[in-house]
Amino acid sequence: MSDVVVTVRGATRTYNEETVPVHALRGVDMDVHRGDFVSLAGPSGSGKSTLLNLIGGLDRANEGDVVVDQVSLSELNENQLSDLRLEKIGFVFQAYNLLPVLTAEENVGFIMQLQGMSRSERSARARETLASVGLADLADRRPGDMSGGQQQRVAIARAIATRPVLLLADEPSANLDSGTTEELLELLKELNEEHGMTIVTATHDPMVMGYTSRKINLRDGAIVEES
Amino acid sequence: MTDSSLTDTTLATESVAPNVKRATPELWGVAWRNIMRTSRRTWLTASGIAFAILLMSLMRSLQVGAFMGAVDNSARIMLGHIQLQHPGYEDDPTIENSIHGIDEIIADVESRPGVEVVSARAQSFALTSSGERSFGAQVIGVQHDKEVVWSSLTRMDVEGRYLQGPGEAFIGSALARNLGISVGDEMVILGTAIEGGVAALVAEVVGTYTSGQPELDRAIVQVSLQDFQSAWNLASDEAHIINVIAESVADSEQLAPQLGRAHVRSMNWRELQPEMVQMMELKLVGTYVLFILVAIIVIFSVVNSFMMIIFERTPEFGMLMAIGMRPHHIIIQLQIEALLVSLLGVFIGLVIAAVGIGILSETGIALPAQAEELTKSMAFPDRMYPVFSLSALYIAIPVMLLGTQFAALIPGLRLRHMHAVEALRAAE
Ligand SMILES: Nc1ncnc2c1ncn2[C@@H]1O[C@H](COP(=O)(O)OP(=O)(O)OP(=O)(O)O)[C@@H](O)[C@H]1O
Ligand SMILES: [Mg+2]
Numbered sequence: 001m002s003d004v005v006v007t008v009r010g011a012t013r014t015y016n017e018e019t020v021p022v023h024a025l026r027g028v029d030m031d032v033h034r035g036d037f038v039s040l041a042g043p044s045g046s047g048k049s050t051l052l053n054l055i056g057g058l059d060r061a062n063e064g065d066v067v068v069d070q071v072s073l074s075e076l077n078e079n080q081l082s083d084l085r086l087e088k089i090g091f092v093f094q095a096y097n098l099l100p101v102l103t104a105e106e107n108v109g110f111i112m113q114l115q116g117m118s119r120s121e122r123s124a125r126a127r128e129t130l131a132s133v134g135l136a137d138l139a140d141r142r143p144g145d146m147s148g149g150q151q152q153r154v155a156i157a158r159a160i161a162t163r164p165v166l167l168l169a170d171e172p173s174a175n176l177d178s179g180t181t182e183e184l185l186e187l188l189k190e191l192n193e194e195h196g197m198t199i200v201t202a203t204h205d206p207m208v209m210g211y212t213s214r215k216i217n218l219r220d221g222a223i224v225e226e227s
Numbered sequence: 228m229t230d231s232s233l234t235d236t237t238l239a240t241e242s243v244a245p246n247v248k249r250a251t252p253e254l255w256g257v258a259w260r261n262i263m264r265t266s267r268r269t270w271l272t273a274s275g276i277a278f279a280i281l282l283m284s285l286m287r288s289l290q291v292g293a294f295m296g297a298v299d300n301s302a303r304i305m306l307g308h309i310q311l312q313h314p315g316y317e318d319d320p321t322i323e324n325s326i327h328g329i330d331e332i333i334a335d336v337e338s339r340p341g342v343e344v345v346s347a348r349a350q351s352f353a354l355t356s357s358g359e360r361s362f363g364a365q366v367i368g369v370q371h372d373k374e375v376v377w378s379s380l381t382r383m384d385v386e387g388r389y390l391q392g393p394g395e396a397f398i399g400s401a402l403a404r405n406l407g408i409s410v411g412d413e414m415v416i417l418g419t420a421i422e423g424g425v426a427a428l429v430a431e432v433v434g435t436y437t438s439g440q441p442e443l444d445r446a447i448v449q450v451s452l453q454d455f456q457s458a459w460n461l462a463s464d465e466a467h468i469i470n471v472i473a474e475s476v477a478d479s480e481q482l483a484p485q486l487g488r489a490h491v492r493s494m495n496w497r498e499l500q501p502e503m504v505q506m507m508e509l510k511l512v513g514t515y516v517l518f519i520l521v522a523i524i525v526i527f528s529v530v531n532s533f534m535m536i537i538f539e540r541t542p543e544f545g546m547l548m549a550i551g552m553r554p555h556h557i558i559i560q561l562q563i564e565a566l567l568v569s570l571l572g573v574f575i576g577l578v579i580a581a582v583g584i585g586i587l588s589e590t591g592i593a594l595p596a597q598a599e600e601l602t603k604s605m606a607f608p609d610r611m612y613p614v615f616s617l618s619a620l621y622i623a624i625p626v627m628l629l630g631t632q633f634a635a636l637i638p639g640l641r642l643r644h645m646h647a648v649e650a651l652r653a654a655e
Contacts, residue, residue: 085549096546099543100543101264102257113253117250
């Protein structure tokens with residue numbers, strides 16, 4: 001079993017090819033290994049989200065390839081990409097992570113429901129996962145009745161409840177104050193260190209970079225530095 | 228693409244797609260909560276649908292109520308709610324196409340629940356004359372003691388009185404004028420009796436009526452059934468028509484199919500008053516035209532409302548697609564939301580209609596003065612009792628339900644080609 005979870009080779013992504021081309025990514029190479037905690041940093045517009053979306057199978061490279069858990073994404077059609085996301089990848093976005101009409105538990109159970117898990121099993125797993133992110137008491141609350149930090153925790157719980165091979169987080173702390181951001185980062189770090197969860201996160205925030213084991217700096221769609 | 232590790236991993240991807248077990252998402256509960264979340268919009272949309280349903284049921288109930296009143300009125304002038312005839316009489320109303328054993332039939336029909344009165348008539352076309360003048364008329368032998376109970380013709384602007392026994396005639400005022408006779412005068416009636424014999428009858432005019440309907444006032448002579456039977460050589464249990472008066476038109480609809488028997492055909496009010504059926508159908512077309520106009524407006528507002536919903540929830544849909552929900556499931560989810568809203572609307576519309584019509588059908592509605600003409604000429608009653616009519620809703624309900632589905636689908640189909648990333652970015 002390979003130790004490499006993500007391989008990106010020569011990934012190029014250009015928007016508006018016909019009119020004024022925007023080169024969001026210009027030939028990026030990178031690997032993510034099992035157990036990595038990677039931050040993608042760089043100024044706004046440097047291509048962080050674009051790269052994260054390619055890795056997550058939400059978008060396609062114009063050139064080059066992305067391989068996730070030994071599956072070459074360029075060979076998958078839309079439905080297969082959708083299946084791959086459902087099965088292997090956990091997503092946490094900056095906002096709109098949760099369905100406002102569902103409780104925390106139901107939100108966490110949502111992907112498991114799509115995967116066909118029985119009601120009792122997913123309820124148990126959702127509660128257990130909520131407890132592991134410190135929200136045992138809020139299982140029956142709806143997102144509207146939770147703080148921003150709590151909502152992001154629920155989103156993380158949903159993303160990890162199905163045990164994905166990879167957790168992708170695009171600016172997960174952008175809407176949070178620094179105290180709450182720190183708590184969230186502690187949680188991600190714990191997931192990474194104690195449960196071996198592979199995490200890639202895009203961020204502006206120097207505080208985030210301080211927590212990750214690898215930092216990749218992007219500028220104008222290319223990797224300029226890695227540490 | 229020179230790095231060998233890529234080649235290795237690519238080679239390892241023979242079975243490309245992940246092997247995912249997928250379940251249909253549980254959409255109903257989420258759909259219900261979604262429509263309740265935007266409850267103001269839901270209620271607005273639902274009340275548009277409710278209005279269309281209410282309008283359709285109210286209009287139709289008023290129409291059916293008015294027509295049923297008219298049918299009843301008209302039945303009680305001369306026709307009766309149900310007629311029993313020889314099977315061939317309708318097409319060939321000759322004197323020979325009669326029914327026998329009328330006393331037993333009448334006794335049997337009268338014993339049935341929902342029946343008010345039953346009476347028999349024998350009738351034939353004949354020449355009526357007085358002095359030099361002669362006119363053709365329908366001569367009807369009636370069971371006058373029963374006829375007077377139900378037939379309003381016997382009370383219409385009567386000069387003199389109605390029949391009380393043999394030797395008497397009760398005739399339309401126009402016929403009396405044509406013949407130049409009035410109450411107290413004698414008239415001679417000549418016809419063709421059974422087997423070609425001559426039927427002759429002399430009767431004293433005891434009363435004339437004026438119904439306002441020329442065909443009734445000009446050409447009808449009523450005499451007693453016994454006089455008719457003896458002049459036309461009929462047996463004493465023989466007649467051409469048995470008129471059945473039910474307690475209501477609705478009762479008569481139940482009764483009519485049960486009353487036929489060997490050599491006797493039962494005709495319901497639809498067969499007796501085909502012009503009324505035609506008018507009702509014509510009115511229904513008009514009602515549908517109005518309904519379709521309202522439905523189109525309502526459906527446009529549903530399209531609008533779903534465009535708003537999709538606009539507002541695009542980032543949410545993006546997130547759902549990102550985590551692995553298929554676009555068509557999101558479309559189905561919206562269709563279910565549309566269905567729930569339309570069912571809510573239909574339900575509200577029906578409840579209000581049922582309650583409203585229920586009350587009105589007890590109290591009745593006074594017809595406006597302009598309707599007086601109609602009241603007279605078409606035998607419409609002056610007070611109308613709406614009748615809850617499902618018939619119009621058989622089309623109205625499916626139109627609203629399907630229209631709403633269609634209305635939601637128009638904006639919903641855009642989601643088919645939407646990508647998760649675009650949808651998520653829509654919030655920015
Ligand atoms: N759908 C799109 N259509 C056109 N241009 C796009 C699209 N998505 C991204 N871009 C452009 O591609 C470049 C990279 O965008 P990307 O979102 O990856 O940057 P980012 O590093 O995530 O920035 P931020 O920190 O602001 O989130 C930008 O110039 C952006 O304007
Ligand atoms: Mg970004």
